[in-house]
Amino acid sequence: MIEVHELRKVYGDRTILDGITASFARGQVVALVGPSGGGKSTLLRCLNGLESFDGGAVTVGGDRLVPGGAKANRAALHRVRQRVGMVFQQWNLFAHRTALGNVIEAPVHVKRVPLAEATERGKALLARVGLSHREGAYPHEMSGGEQQRVAIARALAMDPEALLLDEPTSALDPERVGEVLDVLGALAADGLTMLVVTHEMRFARDVSHRTLVLHGGRIIEDGPSREVIDHPKHERTRAFLGLDRR
DSSP: EEEEEEEEETTTTEEEEEEEEEEEOTTEEEEEETTTSSSSSHHHHHHTSSSSEEEEEEEEEEEEEEEEEHHHHHHHHHHHHHHHHHHOOOOOTTSSSHHHHHHHHHHTTTTTOOHHHHHHHHHHHHHTTOEEEEEEEGGSSSSSHHHHHHHHHHHHOOOEEEEEEESTTTTTTTHHHHHHHHHHHHHHHHTTTEEEOOOEEEEETTTSSSEEEEEEEEEEEEEEEEHHHHHOOOOOHHHHTGGGOO
């Protein structure tokens, strides 16, 4: 469903992505792991055009993104963003909207879905992430874990074919991490395509089908998650997982 070919991204004299090539199939859950600064979040942001790139190409379905940013990709970007949802580290909910109001905002104002239909769908999505009882709560009344689950429901409200999640648990207190991981596990079981930048090795090992390890802007390992995490081949992966200290 998503194809990345020789993707390059440069900031000044620093190469962030150094010729990344990978493909991600429909229904696959992929964990992107590795040391900070390895290019994980930048790769994710390039996949739906939030970040421009300097070389290579990204293809989502039949839509192709090329170097040049929004100006060069205007029509394709609109279609890609309809197909690929994004969930960030910080949930960035609308402070003046309830949980339900946040979830229905984009379907009503972007896709022009009738309010009654969007509301019914929004209620179902909040139930899916375990928040039926918080429909009328405002962001300041919710925990971080609840806000992140609302953000996931908000992304799902646009009916994406794939969901990109950039360290969705990193801003949460430890006791709230499990709430979000449980939701992601349920979405994975339902067959949703997901690419997840994460430092949660339990999620990577037990929920994702495949794990990519990025270091220095390159993919240094790529394979079934349990194989990569339990038996890493690259010395940098072993160091990242702390296996060389055992």
